[in-house]
Amino acid sequence: MNSMFRKISVKGLHYLHDLADLCFPPSCLACGAPLPQSAILFCPDCLHRITFIREPYCTCCGTIFPAGASHLCGHCLRKGWHFDRARAVMVYNETAAKAIVGLKFGGRKAALATFGKLKEQSPANRDLVITDAIIPVPLHRNRLRRRGFNQSLLLALAFFPDQRRKIQKTALTRQRDTMSQTGLDGAARRRNMRDAFVVTRPEEVRGKKIVLVDDVFTTGTTVNECARALKQAGAVRVDVFTLARVEKNR
Numbered sequence: 001m002n003s004m005f006r007k008i009s010v011k012g013l014h015y016l017h018d019l020a021d022l023c024f025p026p027s028c029l030a031c032g033a034p035l036p037q038s039a040i041l042f043c044p045d046c047l048h049r050i051t052f053i054r055e056p057y058c059t060c061c062g063t064i065f066p067a068g069a070s071h072l073c074g075h076c077l078r079k080g081w082h083f084d085r086a087r088a089v090m091v092y093n094e095t096a097a098k099a100i101v102g103l104k105f106g107g108r109k110a111a112l113a114t115f116g117k118l119k120e121q122s123p124a125n126r127d128l129v130i131t132d133a134i135i136p137v138p139l140h141r142n143r144l145r146r147r148g149f150n151q152s153l154l155l156a157l158a159f160f161p162d163q164r165r166k167i168q169k170t171a172l173t174r175q176r177d178t179m180s181q182t183g184l185d186g187a188a189r190r191r192n193m194r195d196a197f198v199v200t201r202p203e204e205v206r207g208k209k210i211v212l213v214d215d216v217f218t219t220g221t222t223v224n225e226c227a228r229a230l231k232q233a234g235a236v237r238v239d240v241f242t243l244a245r246v247e248k249n250r
């Protein structure tokens with residue numbers, strides 16, 4: 001009875017959020033200021049604080065450099081990653097964080113059209129190569145049940161509206177319900193994530209060039225573990241594409 005009640009209330013909550021997006025006048029995704037209907041739901045002040053990521057950055061992991069030309073960063077020269085390169089639309093600053101939290105924890109799906117538009121206009125968009133498959137970073141089924149949606153899948157749909165048939169929702173799954181990564185340092189994040197992901201449909205991965213989609217690139221541990229599993233299953237290339245990334249990941 002209890003779990004049924006919980007299920008209904010979570011579903012009801014998402015229904016209410018969807019309804020709110022439809023019924024209420026549009027407002028800024030970051031500060032909530034009312035806005036005229038527009039393709040990008042940021043008020044002029046907040047839009048000003050959205051920072052597109054542009055060169056110079058690490059040609060592999062996308063770490064942002066303050067000046068100079070793009071090149072491989074020290075970490076990528078020494079050790080590297082399982083993914084081939086990582087690109088992101090915007091810097092994960094306070095404004096970006098508010099909009100992302102609104103989607104993830106407030107279920108504000110109206111944000112997706114805005115994120116899709118920002119992606120289209122971003123320099124990172126030009127770095128995307130032709131791909132065979134688009135794979136969102138999966139949530140564990142327990143978290144998916146609680147949240148009601150996987151924000152990475154929604155982002156993949158918003159980012160690649162013309163390539164939706166390439167989106168593979170079930171090729172990669174999260175088999176461990178890892179605790180939140182927030183507050184963990186690099187080594188603890190890696191321990192927490194070890195073997196968290198498994199390729200359940202290798203035939204959709206083998207020999208393929210893949211774009212892996214996530215909301216935020218923080219230390220890169222999550223996408224790196226996904227890329228490890230995909231490469232082990234025979235993927236020939238894994239490029240990471242996220243909505244935002246922290247300015248410094250090390």
Ligand SMILES: [Zn+2]
Nearest residue numbers: 028031043046
């Ligand atoms: Zn605003």
Ligand SMILES: [Zn+2]
Nearest residue numbers: 058061073076
């Ligand atoms: Zn790098």
